[in-house]
Amino acid sequence: MKRISDKVFNEHFENLQYATGRHDTWLCQSRSVNGGEAALQVFKNEEPGHAEEICLRGNEAAIKKADQYEITWYLSWSPCERCVPQIIKFLGKHTNVKLNIFVSRLFRHQSSPHKQGLRALSQHERIGLKVMTLTDFQDCFDRFVGEGNGFQSWGDLAGNSARYAAILKEITGADPRLAF
Numbered sequence: 001m002k003r004i005s006d007k008v009f010n011e012h013f014e015n016l017q018y019a020t021g022r023h024d025t026w027l028c029q030s031r032s033v034n035g036g037e038a039a040l041q042v043f044k045n046e047e048p049g050h051a052e053e054i055c056l057r058g059n060e061a062a063i064k065k066a067d068q069y070e071i072t073w074y075l076s077w078s079p080c081e082r083c084v085p086q087i088i089k090f091l092g093k094h095t096n097v098k099l100n101i102f103v104s105r106l107f108r109h110q111s112s113p114h115k116q117g118l119r120a121l122s123q124h125e126r127i128g129l130k131v132m133t134l135t136d137f138q139d140c141f142d143r144f145v146g147e148g149n150g151f152q153s154w155g156d157l158a159g160n161s162a163r164y165a166a167i168l169k170e171i172t173g174a175d176p177r178l179a180f
Contacts, residue, residue: 001040001144004028009145012076015104015132015160025107027051028074028144031059033067042144051075052083056090059097069097070180074132074140077107084117091126098179100128102136106164115171122168128178131165134158 004026012026024045030038041058043051055073063069079087079101091097101121108114122129132140134157141151154160169175 002042003146004042004144006145009141010154013074013104013132013137013140014154015137015157015164017160017163019105022076024076025051026076027055028140029055030072030143031062032070035068035070038072040143050080050083052079053086056086059090063094063097065096067096069094070100071097072100073102074136074144075101075103077105078103078109078114078118079121080107081111081113081117084120087127088120088124091124095126098126098128100130100178100180102130102132102140103164104132104137106131106167109167109171118168118171119173122172122174122176126179128176128180129168129172130176130178131161131168133161 008026012022012024027043029041029043031041032038041055043055045051046054049057059071087099091099106118109118118129121127130136134153137153137157138151165176
C-alpha cells in the first residue's frame with residue numbers, strides 16, 4: 001500500500017475550523033471481506049474526480065456479491081453534495097456493504113445542499129457517520145502514515161472535534177453512530 005507522508009497527513013487532516021487553502025480531499029480506506037484482514041488504500045481528488053468517486057469506482061470492480069464487506073473511510077473533508085448521491089447509490093447496488101465514514105472537517109456545512117447530504121448519509125441504515133476524535137486520528141495515522149514518532153496531536157484537536165461533532169449533530173438531529 002502506498003502510504004501518505006506525515007507532512008501531507010498533518011496539512012490535510014488537521015481539523016482546523018478555518019482550513020484555508022486546503023482544497024484537496026484525502027480518503028484513507030480500509031476494506032475487509034468476510035471479517036478478514038483489511039486492504040488499505042489512499043485516494044485524493046484528481047481530475048476529473050473527487051476522492052470518493054475514484055474510490056467508489058475501484059470498489060465497484062472489487063466487490064463480489066457472495067461476500068460481506070466492511071469499509072471504513074477516513075476523510076479530510078466530509079463528502080460534498082455531488083458525492084453523497086453516488087455513495088448512497090453504490091450502497092443501494094451493493095447490499096452486502098457497510099460503510100463507516102470518519103471526517104476530520106465538515107465541508108461547507110452551512111449550505112443547504114451539504115446539510116441535506118449529511119442528513120442523507122446519517123439516515124442510511126448501512127452508513128455510519130462520525131467526526132474524528134483523537135483516537136480516530138491516531139488510528140488513521142498508524143494505518144496510513146506510520147512514520148516517525150506516531151501521531152502528534154494538534155493544538156485544539158479535541159475542541160475542534162467537539163465543535164464539528166456538535167454541528168453534525170445539529171444538522172442530522174442524531175448522535176453519531178457507526179454501521180459496524
